[in-house]
Amino acid sequence: MTVVCVLADPPRPGLVFPDLVANAPLSPAAAAELYTAALRDVCGAAEASGGDLLVNYRPDDAIPDAHVPDGADAEREVREALEPTLDEPDEARFEVQVGETFAGRAGNTVTHLLDQEGVASAAVTEPAAVFCARQEVDEAAMKLRRAPVVLGPGTRGRVYFAGFTEPIDFTDAYTPPALRTLTDRAGDAGHDVDYLGTLPLLETPADLAEILLGVGTRRTAGRPVPTHVADWLDDSALTVVADGAGGLALAGE
Template identity: 55%
Template structure:
Protein backbone atom coordinates (compact mmCIF):
# COMPACT_ATOMS: atom_id res chain seq x y z
CA UNK A 1 0.00 0.00 0.00
CA UNK A 2 1.23 3.49 -0.86
CA UNK A 3 0.82 6.28 1.67
CA UNK A 4 -0.13 9.37 -0.35
CA UNK A 5 0.97 12.52 1.46
CA UNK A 6 -0.80 15.65 0.23
CA UNK A 7 1.32 18.63 1.28
CA UNK A 8 -1.50 21.10 1.79
CA UNK A 9 -1.80 24.74 2.79
CA UNK A 10 -4.98 26.26 4.19
CA UNK A 11 -6.76 27.80 1.16
CA UNK A 12 -6.41 31.42 2.23
CA UNK A 13 -6.70 34.42 -0.05
CA UNK A 14 -3.31 35.76 -1.11
CA UNK A 15 -1.41 32.91 0.54
CA UNK A 16 -1.91 30.12 -2.00
CA UNK A 17 -0.82 30.14 -5.66
CA UNK A 18 0.28 33.82 -5.86
CA UNK A 19 1.63 33.31 -9.40
CA UNK A 20 -1.83 32.29 -10.56
CA UNK A 21 -3.33 35.49 -9.16
CA UNK A 22 -0.77 37.57 -11.05
CA UNK A 23 -1.08 35.74 -14.37
CA UNK A 24 -4.78 34.91 -14.75
CA UNK A 25 -8.15 36.70 -14.76
CA UNK A 26 -8.93 35.23 -11.33
CA UNK A 27 -8.97 37.27 -8.14
CA UNK A 28 -7.06 36.19 -5.04
CA UNK A 29 -10.27 34.92 -3.45
CA UNK A 30 -11.17 32.93 -6.58
CA UNK A 31 -7.69 31.41 -6.70
CA UNK A 32 -8.01 30.38 -3.06
CA UNK A 33 -11.33 28.71 -3.81
CA UNK A 34 -9.91 26.97 -6.89
CA UNK A 35 -7.04 25.66 -4.78
CA UNK A 36 -9.56 24.34 -2.24
CA UNK A 37 -11.50 22.53 -4.98
CA UNK A 38 -8.31 21.00 -6.42
CA UNK A 39 -7.35 19.80 -2.95
CA UNK A 40 -10.77 18.20 -2.55
CA UNK A 41 -10.33 16.31 -5.83
CA UNK A 42 -6.87 15.17 -4.72
CA UNK A 43 -8.22 13.97 -1.36
CA UNK A 44 -11.01 12.14 -3.17
CA UNK A 45 -8.64 10.42 -5.62
CA UNK A 46 -6.31 9.30 -2.83
CA UNK A 47 -9.16 8.02 -0.64
CA UNK A 48 -10.64 6.02 -3.52
CA UNK A 49 -7.29 4.53 -4.51
CA UNK A 50 -5.66 1.50 -2.99
CA UNK A 51 -3.43 3.79 -0.92
CA UNK A 52 -3.69 5.64 2.38
CA UNK A 53 -4.43 9.37 2.46
CA UNK A 54 -2.21 11.52 4.67
CA UNK A 55 -2.98 15.24 4.78
CA UNK A 56 0.33 16.90 5.66
CA UNK A 57 -0.59 20.44 6.67
CA UNK A 58 1.40 23.65 7.14
CA UNK A 59 1.42 24.59 10.85
CA UNK A 60 0.05 27.96 11.91
CA UNK A 61 3.41 29.19 13.18
CA UNK A 62 4.87 28.65 9.69
CA UNK A 63 2.27 30.89 8.03
CA UNK A 64 2.96 34.65 7.74
CA UNK A 65 0.90 36.72 10.16
CA UNK A 66 -0.96 38.54 7.37
CA UNK A 67 -2.52 35.23 6.34
CA UNK A 68 -3.71 34.10 9.76
CA UNK A 69 -7.27 32.73 9.61
CA UNK A 70 -10.15 32.49 12.04
CA UNK A 71 -9.64 28.73 12.27
CA UNK A 72 -6.36 26.85 12.51
CA UNK A 73 -4.69 25.39 9.44
CA UNK A 74 -5.53 21.88 10.62
CA UNK A 75 -9.17 22.76 11.26
CA UNK A 76 -9.59 24.28 7.80
CA UNK A 77 -8.08 21.26 6.06
CA UNK A 78 -10.00 18.76 8.18
CA UNK A 79 -13.23 20.52 7.19
CA UNK A 80 -12.19 20.48 3.54
CA UNK A 81 -11.39 16.76 3.64
CA UNK A 82 -14.63 15.99 5.44
CA UNK A 83 -16.57 17.81 2.73
CA UNK A 84 -14.63 16.11 -0.07
CA UNK A 85 -15.11 12.62 1.36
CA UNK A 86 -18.68 13.00 2.60
CA UNK A 87 -19.97 10.44 0.10
CA UNK A 88 -16.99 8.07 0.28
CA UNK A 89 -17.34 4.89 2.31
CA UNK A 90 -14.04 4.01 3.96
CA UNK A 91 -13.18 0.55 5.24
CA UNK A 92 -13.53 -0.01 8.98
CA UNK A 93 -9.75 0.16 9.50
CA UNK A 94 -9.22 3.04 7.07
CA UNK A 95 -8.92 6.62 8.27
CA UNK A 96 -7.62 9.91 6.89
CA UNK A 97 -4.47 10.92 8.73
CA UNK A 98 -3.51 14.51 9.50
CA UNK A 99 0.08 15.36 10.39
CA UNK A 100 1.97 18.61 10.59
CA UNK A 101 4.67 19.47 8.03
CA UNK A 102 8.26 19.85 9.21
CA UNK A 103 10.77 21.92 7.22
CA UNK A 104 11.39 25.42 5.95
CA UNK A 105 11.20 24.70 2.20
CA UNK A 106 8.90 22.55 0.09
CA UNK A 107 11.81 20.19 -0.64
CA UNK A 108 12.57 19.97 3.06
CA UNK A 109 8.95 19.29 3.97
CA UNK A 110 8.56 16.70 1.20
CA UNK A 111 11.81 15.00 2.16
CA UNK A 112 11.02 14.91 5.87
CA UNK A 113 7.60 13.42 5.17
CA UNK A 114 8.79 10.76 2.73
CA UNK A 115 11.80 9.81 4.85
CA UNK A 116 9.70 9.53 8.01
CA UNK A 117 7.14 7.30 6.28
CA UNK A 118 9.75 5.01 4.70
CA UNK A 119 12.25 4.78 7.54
CA UNK A 120 10.28 5.36 10.74
CA UNK A 121 6.91 3.90 9.81
CA UNK A 122 8.24 1.29 7.39
CA UNK A 123 5.57 1.82 4.73
CA UNK A 124 5.94 -0.11 1.48
CA UNK A 125 5.93 3.09 -0.57
CA UNK A 126 5.30 6.79 -0.07
CA UNK A 127 4.14 9.48 -2.47
CA UNK A 128 4.22 13.26 -2.20
CA UNK A 129 1.80 15.50 -4.08
CA UNK A 130 0.83 19.14 -3.61
CA UNK A 131 -2.81 19.02 -4.66
CA UNK A 132 -2.52 21.24 -7.75
CA UNK A 133 -2.92 18.49 -10.39
CA UNK A 134 -6.66 17.78 -10.37
CA UNK A 135 -6.44 15.25 -13.22
CA UNK A 136 -4.50 12.95 -10.87
CA UNK A 137 -7.21 10.34 -10.37
CA UNK A 138 -7.56 7.00 -8.65
CA UNK A 139 -6.48 5.31 -11.87
CA UNK A 140 -3.13 7.14 -12.00
CA UNK A 141 -2.49 6.62 -8.29
CA UNK A 142 -3.08 2.89 -8.58
CA UNK A 143 -0.90 2.81 -11.70
CA UNK A 144 1.85 4.54 -9.73
CA UNK A 145 1.56 1.92 -6.98
CA UNK A 146 2.08 -0.82 -9.58
CA UNK A 147 5.10 0.97 -11.04
CA UNK A 148 6.57 1.30 -7.55
CA UNK A 149 6.71 -2.48 -7.35
CA UNK A 150 9.34 -2.41 -10.11
CA UNK A 151 11.02 0.97 -9.64
CA UNK A 152 12.15 2.73 -6.48
CA UNK A 153 11.21 6.15 -7.84
CA UNK A 154 8.12 7.11 -9.86
CA UNK A 155 7.65 10.71 -11.01
CA UNK A 156 4.70 12.53 -12.53
CA UNK A 157 5.87 15.12 -15.11
CA UNK A 158 4.08 18.46 -15.39
CA UNK A 159 4.58 21.42 -17.72
CA UNK A 160 7.75 23.48 -17.60
CA UNK A 161 9.84 20.63 -16.19
CA UNK A 162 7.91 20.38 -12.94
CA UNK A 163 6.72 17.26 -11.11
CA UNK A 164 3.22 16.78 -9.72
CA UNK A 165 3.92 13.37 -8.14
CA UNK A 166 6.95 11.86 -6.40
CA UNK A 167 6.63 8.21 -5.39
CA UNK A 168 9.33 6.29 -3.53
CA UNK A 169 10.07 2.90 -2.06
CA UNK A 170 13.49 4.07 -0.85
CA UNK A 171 14.87 7.45 0.11
CA UNK A 172 16.72 9.97 -2.04
CA UNK A 173 18.61 13.15 -1.18
CA UNK A 174 15.90 15.80 -0.95
CA UNK A 175 18.29 18.70 -0.34
CA UNK A 176 17.27 21.21 -3.04
CA UNK A 177 15.58 18.31 -4.87
CA UNK A 178 12.95 20.64 -6.36
CA UNK A 179 15.54 22.89 -8.02
CA UNK A 180 14.38 23.93 -11.51
CA UNK A 181 13.76 21.88 -13.59
CA UNK A 182 12.31 19.74 -10.81
CA UNK A 183 11.72 16.68 -12.98
CA UNK A 184 15.37 16.45 -14.03
CA UNK A 185 16.66 17.19 -10.54
CA UNK A 186 14.47 14.55 -8.90
CA UNK A 187 15.39 12.02 -11.59
CA UNK A 188 19.10 12.63 -11.03
CA UNK A 189 18.65 12.23 -7.27
CA UNK A 190 16.98 8.88 -7.88
CA UNK A 191 19.69 7.71 -10.30
CA UNK A 192 22.45 8.94 -7.96
CA UNK A 193 20.93 6.80 -5.20
CA UNK A 194 21.14 3.75 -7.50
CA UNK A 195 17.39 3.58 -8.05
CA UNK A 196 15.29 2.74 -11.09
CA UNK A 197 13.15 5.71 -12.13
CA UNK A 198 9.81 5.46 -13.95
CA UNK A 199 7.21 8.02 -14.98
CA UNK A 200 3.47 8.61 -14.98
CA UNK A 201 1.68 10.37 -17.86
CA UNK A 202 2.26 14.10 -18.12
CA UNK A 203 -0.54 16.25 -16.73
CA UNK A 204 -1.19 19.86 -15.79
CA UNK A 205 -0.20 21.18 -12.39
CA UNK A 206 -1.96 24.51 -11.95
CA UNK A 207 0.41 27.18 -10.71
CA UNK A 208 0.20 29.89 -13.37
CA UNK A 209 -2.31 31.36 -15.76
CA UNK A 210 -0.66 29.42 -18.58
CA UNK A 211 -1.26 26.17 -16.66
CA UNK A 212 -4.90 27.07 -16.16
CA UNK A 213 -5.18 27.93 -19.86
CA UNK A 214 -4.08 24.35 -20.62
CA UNK A 215 -6.45 22.76 -18.11
CA UNK A 216 -9.68 24.59 -18.98
CA UNK A 217 -10.05 23.30 -22.59
CA UNK A 218 -9.24 19.77 -21.44
CA UNK A 219 -11.96 19.84 -18.79
CA UNK A 220 -14.48 21.46 -21.15
CA UNK A 221 -13.70 18.86 -23.84
CA UNK A 222 -14.04 15.94 -21.43
CA UNK A 223 -17.36 17.32 -20.15
CA UNK A 224 -18.63 17.68 -23.74
CA UNK A 225 -17.54 14.10 -24.48
CA UNK A 226 -19.15 12.72 -21.34
CA UNK A 227 -15.82 11.64 -19.85
CA UNK A 228 -14.74 11.62 -16.22
CA UNK A 229 -13.50 14.92 -14.81
CA UNK A 230 -12.37 16.05 -11.34
CA UNK A 231 -15.83 17.06 -10.26
CA UNK A 232 -15.01 19.78 -7.74
CA UNK A 233 -12.46 21.58 -9.90
CA UNK A 234 -14.51 21.25 -13.08
CA UNK A 235 -17.68 22.47 -11.38
CA UNK A 236 -16.00 25.55 -9.95
CA UNK A 237 -14.27 26.49 -13.22
CA UNK A 238 -17.60 26.09 -15.01
CA UNK A 239 -19.20 28.44 -12.48
CA UNK A 240 -16.49 30.99 -13.22
CA UNK A 241 -17.28 30.73 -16.92
CA UNK A 242 -13.66 30.36 -17.99
CA UNK A 243 -12.80 29.58 -21.59
CA UNK A 244 -9.87 30.05 -23.94
CA UNK A 245 -10.12 32.54 -26.80
CA UNK A 246 -7.72 33.73 -29.49
CA UNK A 247 -7.05 37.46 -29.39
CA UNK A 248 -4.66 39.10 -31.84
CA UNK A 249 -3.04 35.75 -32.52
CA UNK A 250 -2.62 34.87 -28.84
CA UNK A 251 -4.59 32.37 -26.80
CA UNK A 252 -6.03 33.97 -23.68
CA UNK A 253 -8.18 32.94 -20.75
CA UNK A 254 -11.51 34.74 -20.91
CA UNK A 255 -14.66 34.82 -18.79
Protein backbone atom coordinates (compact mmCIF):
# COMPACT_ATOMS: atom_id res chain seq x y z
CA MET A 1 0.00 0.00 0.00
CA THR A 2 1.39 3.38 -1.03
CA VAL A 3 1.34 6.34 1.34
CA VAL A 4 0.39 9.33 -0.82
CA CYS A 5 1.76 12.55 0.65
CA VAL A 6 0.05 15.75 -0.49
CA LEU A 7 2.29 18.72 0.24
CA ALA A 8 -0.07 21.59 1.01
CA ASP A 9 -0.11 25.20 2.16
CA PRO A 10 -2.96 26.72 4.13
CA PRO A 11 -5.23 28.23 1.45
CA ARG A 12 -4.64 31.89 2.32
CA PRO A 13 -5.14 34.76 -0.14
CA GLY A 14 -1.77 36.01 -1.32
CA LEU A 15 0.10 32.87 -0.24
CA VAL A 16 -1.18 30.29 -2.72
CA PHE A 17 -0.96 30.34 -6.53
CA PRO A 18 1.07 33.61 -6.50
CA ASP A 19 1.78 33.45 -10.25
CA LEU A 20 -1.93 33.38 -11.00
CA VAL A 21 -2.48 36.46 -8.83
CA ALA A 22 0.43 38.34 -10.41
CA ASN A 23 -0.13 37.41 -14.04
CA ALA A 24 -3.71 36.21 -14.51
CA PRO A 25 -7.09 37.90 -14.02
CA LEU A 26 -7.46 36.39 -10.53
CA SER A 27 -7.73 38.17 -7.22
CA PRO A 28 -5.88 36.75 -4.21
CA ALA A 29 -9.22 35.60 -2.77
CA ALA A 30 -10.17 33.86 -6.02
CA ALA A 31 -6.77 32.15 -6.18
CA ALA A 32 -7.25 30.90 -2.61
CA GLU A 33 -10.67 29.49 -3.52
CA LEU A 34 -9.18 27.74 -6.55
CA TYR A 35 -6.35 26.33 -4.40
CA THR A 36 -8.90 24.97 -1.93
CA ALA A 37 -10.76 23.28 -4.79
CA ALA A 38 -7.53 21.77 -6.11
CA LEU A 39 -6.50 20.59 -2.64
CA ARG A 40 -9.86 18.87 -2.25
CA ASP A 41 -9.65 17.12 -5.62
CA VAL A 42 -6.11 15.81 -5.13
CA CYS A 43 -6.66 14.67 -1.53
CA GLY A 44 -9.98 13.13 -2.48
CA ALA A 45 -8.31 11.14 -5.25
CA ALA A 46 -5.63 9.89 -2.85
CA GLU A 47 -8.21 8.92 -0.22
CA ALA A 48 -10.33 7.09 -2.81
CA SER A 49 -7.34 5.14 -4.09
CA GLY A 50 -5.91 1.95 -2.68
CA GLY A 51 -3.26 3.97 -0.84
CA ASP A 52 -3.18 5.94 2.40
CA LEU A 53 -3.49 9.74 2.38
CA LEU A 54 -1.00 11.84 4.34
CA VAL A 55 -1.58 15.61 4.25
CA ASN A 56 1.80 17.24 4.79
CA TYR A 57 1.08 20.89 5.60
CA ARG A 58 3.44 23.86 5.85
CA PRO A 59 3.40 25.27 9.40
CA ASP A 60 3.11 28.97 10.19
CA ASP A 61 6.73 29.27 11.32
CA ALA A 62 7.81 28.20 7.81
CA ILE A 63 5.55 30.72 6.04
CA PRO A 64 6.64 34.34 5.35
CA ASP A 65 5.36 36.70 8.05
CA ALA A 66 3.35 38.67 5.48
CA HIS A 67 1.14 35.63 5.01
CA VAL A 68 0.65 34.78 8.71
CA PRO A 69 -2.22 36.94 9.97
CA ASP A 70 -3.25 37.22 13.60
CA GLY A 71 -4.95 34.04 14.73
CA ALA A 72 -3.46 31.97 11.91
CA ASP A 73 -3.41 28.21 12.39
CA ALA A 74 -2.10 26.35 9.34
CA GLU A 75 -3.20 22.89 10.43
CA ARG A 76 -6.70 24.03 11.33
CA GLU A 77 -7.09 25.88 8.02
CA VAL A 78 -6.00 22.87 5.96
CA ARG A 79 -8.24 20.53 7.97
CA GLU A 80 -11.23 22.85 7.55
CA ALA A 81 -10.61 23.09 3.81
CA LEU A 82 -10.68 19.29 3.51
CA GLU A 83 -13.44 18.48 6.00
CA PRO A 84 -16.29 18.69 3.43
CA THR A 85 -14.43 16.39 1.04
CA LEU A 86 -12.84 13.52 2.95
CA ASP A 87 -14.98 10.52 3.82
CA GLU A 88 -13.40 10.26 7.28
CA PRO A 89 -11.81 13.67 8.03
CA ASP A 90 -11.23 12.82 11.69
CA GLU A 91 -9.23 9.74 10.67
CA ALA A 92 -7.06 11.53 8.09
CA ARG A 93 -3.36 11.85 8.86
CA PHE A 94 -1.94 15.39 8.99
CA GLU A 95 1.74 16.09 9.63
CA VAL A 96 4.00 19.13 9.52
CA GLN A 97 6.35 19.57 6.58
CA VAL A 98 10.05 19.63 7.42
CA GLY A 99 12.50 21.31 5.05
CA GLU A 100 13.24 24.66 3.44
CA THR A 101 12.58 23.75 -0.20
CA PHE A 102 9.99 21.64 -1.99
CA ALA A 103 12.67 19.02 -2.70
CA GLY A 104 13.75 19.02 0.93
CA ARG A 105 10.20 18.66 2.23
CA ALA A 106 9.41 15.89 -0.26
CA GLY A 107 12.66 14.10 0.49
CA ASN A 108 12.30 14.29 4.26
CA THR A 109 8.78 12.89 4.09
CA VAL A 110 9.56 10.04 1.69
CA THR A 111 12.78 9.05 3.44
CA HIS A 112 11.12 9.05 6.86
CA LEU A 113 8.25 6.87 5.63
CA LEU A 114 10.52 4.38 3.89
CA ASP A 115 13.33 4.20 6.44
CA GLN A 116 11.64 4.94 9.77
CA GLU A 117 8.07 3.71 9.29
CA GLY A 118 8.92 0.85 6.96
CA VAL A 119 6.15 1.52 4.43
CA ALA A 120 6.33 -0.39 1.15
CA SER A 121 6.15 2.74 -1.00
CA ALA A 122 5.68 6.47 -0.58
CA ALA A 123 4.67 9.11 -3.10
CA VAL A 124 4.57 12.90 -3.27
CA THR A 125 2.08 15.09 -5.08
CA GLU A 126 0.56 18.55 -4.57
CA PRO A 127 -2.67 20.49 -5.17
CA ALA A 128 -1.32 21.73 -8.50
CA ALA A 129 -1.77 18.16 -9.82
CA VAL A 130 -5.51 18.67 -10.32
CA PHE A 131 -5.90 15.94 -12.96
CA CYS A 132 -4.10 13.33 -10.85
CA ALA A 133 -7.09 11.11 -10.12
CA ARG A 134 -7.59 7.79 -8.38
CA GLN A 135 -6.66 6.00 -11.61
CA GLU A 136 -3.17 7.55 -11.67
CA VAL A 137 -2.56 6.84 -7.98
CA ASP A 138 -3.55 3.19 -8.33
CA GLU A 139 -1.58 2.81 -11.56
CA ALA A 140 1.49 4.20 -9.81
CA ALA A 141 1.06 1.71 -6.96
CA MET A 142 1.02 -1.14 -9.47
CA LYS A 143 4.11 0.16 -11.25
CA LEU A 144 5.94 0.55 -7.93
CA ARG A 145 5.78 -3.22 -7.53
CA ARG A 146 8.19 -3.49 -10.47
CA ALA A 147 10.18 -0.24 -10.44
CA PRO A 148 11.65 1.52 -7.38
CA VAL A 149 10.78 4.96 -8.80
CA VAL A 150 7.62 6.00 -10.68
CA LEU A 151 7.20 9.53 -12.00
CA GLY A 152 4.17 11.35 -13.35
CA PRO A 153 5.42 13.76 -16.03
CA GLY A 154 3.82 17.18 -16.19
CA THR A 155 4.00 19.64 -19.03
CA ARG A 156 7.26 21.55 -19.60
CA GLY A 157 9.42 18.97 -17.83
CA ARG A 158 7.63 19.19 -14.50
CA VAL A 159 6.48 16.29 -12.31
CA TYR A 160 3.00 15.95 -10.77
CA PHE A 161 3.63 12.66 -8.93
CA ALA A 162 6.75 10.93 -7.67
CA GLY A 163 6.62 7.50 -6.05
CA PHE A 164 9.40 5.53 -4.40
CA THR A 165 10.10 2.16 -2.83
CA GLU A 166 13.74 3.15 -2.29
CA PRO A 167 15.09 6.61 -1.40
CA ILE A 168 17.23 8.78 -3.67
CA ASP A 169 19.38 11.85 -3.06
CA PHE A 170 16.63 14.49 -2.84
CA THR A 171 18.98 17.48 -2.61
CA ASP A 172 17.71 19.90 -5.29
CA ALA A 173 15.96 16.92 -6.89
CA TYR A 174 13.15 19.10 -8.26
CA THR A 175 15.52 21.46 -10.09
CA PRO A 176 13.90 22.21 -13.48
CA PRO A 177 13.35 20.23 -15.54
CA ALA A 178 12.32 18.10 -12.57
CA LEU A 179 11.53 15.12 -14.78
CA ARG A 180 15.15 14.94 -15.92
CA THR A 181 16.62 15.68 -12.48
CA LEU A 182 14.54 13.06 -10.66
CA THR A 183 15.22 10.49 -13.37
CA ASP A 184 18.95 11.17 -13.11
CA ARG A 185 18.89 10.90 -9.31
CA ALA A 186 17.11 7.57 -9.57
CA GLY A 187 19.72 6.35 -12.03
CA ASP A 188 22.52 7.55 -9.78
CA ALA A 189 21.04 5.39 -7.01
CA GLY A 190 20.85 2.40 -9.34
CA HIS A 191 17.05 2.44 -9.56
CA ASP A 192 14.87 1.68 -12.57
CA VAL A 193 12.24 4.31 -13.39
CA ASP A 194 8.74 3.92 -14.78
CA TYR A 195 6.33 6.66 -15.84
CA LEU A 196 2.66 7.55 -15.71
CA GLY A 197 0.86 9.43 -18.45
CA THR A 198 1.56 13.14 -18.89
CA LEU A 199 -0.85 15.54 -17.17
CA PRO A 200 -0.93 19.33 -16.79
CA LEU A 201 -0.03 21.09 -13.56
CA LEU A 202 -1.71 24.24 -12.26
CA GLU A 203 0.87 26.92 -11.50
CA THR A 204 0.80 29.59 -14.21
CA PRO A 205 -1.87 31.43 -16.25
CA ALA A 206 -0.99 29.22 -19.25
CA ASP A 207 -1.56 26.16 -17.05
CA LEU A 208 -4.95 27.44 -15.93
CA ALA A 209 -5.95 28.06 -19.55
CA GLU A 210 -4.93 24.51 -20.44
CA ILE A 211 -6.86 23.08 -17.48
CA LEU A 212 -9.95 25.16 -18.30
CA LEU A 213 -9.84 23.82 -21.86
CA GLY A 214 -9.18 20.29 -20.60
CA VAL A 215 -12.16 20.32 -18.23
CA GLY A 216 -14.45 21.51 -21.01
CA THR A 217 -13.27 18.97 -23.56
CA ARG A 218 -13.33 16.10 -21.06
CA ARG A 219 -16.92 16.92 -20.20
CA THR A 220 -17.84 16.98 -23.88
CA ALA A 221 -16.22 13.57 -24.31
CA GLY A 222 -17.92 12.17 -21.21
CA ARG A 223 -14.65 11.77 -19.33
CA PRO A 224 -14.09 12.39 -15.58
CA VAL A 225 -13.01 15.84 -14.42
CA PRO A 226 -11.66 17.16 -11.10
CA THR A 227 -15.01 17.95 -9.51
CA HIS A 228 -14.15 20.85 -7.23
CA VAL A 229 -11.90 22.61 -9.71
CA ALA A 230 -14.53 22.14 -12.43
CA ASP A 231 -17.18 23.69 -10.16
CA TRP A 232 -14.89 26.64 -9.43
CA LEU A 233 -14.29 27.16 -13.13
CA ASP A 234 -18.05 27.04 -13.78
CA ASP A 235 -18.59 29.80 -11.25
CA SER A 236 -15.79 31.95 -12.65
CA ALA A 237 -16.10 34.12 -15.75
CA LEU A 238 -12.83 32.83 -17.18
CA THR A 239 -12.63 31.82 -20.81
CA VAL A 240 -9.84 30.49 -23.00
CA VAL A 241 -8.65 32.44 -26.03
CA ALA A 242 -5.82 31.99 -28.52
CA ASP A 243 -2.82 34.11 -27.56
CA GLY A 244 -1.78 34.86 -31.14
CA ALA A 245 1.43 32.86 -30.80
CA GLY A 246 -0.02 29.36 -31.06
CA GLY A 247 -0.79 29.08 -27.35
CA LEU A 248 -3.67 29.67 -24.96
CA ALA A 249 -4.52 32.62 -22.74
CA LEU A 250 -7.17 33.54 -20.19
CA ALA A 251 -9.79 36.23 -20.50
CA GLY A 252 -12.25 37.64 -17.99
CA GLU A 253 -12.98 36.98 -14.37
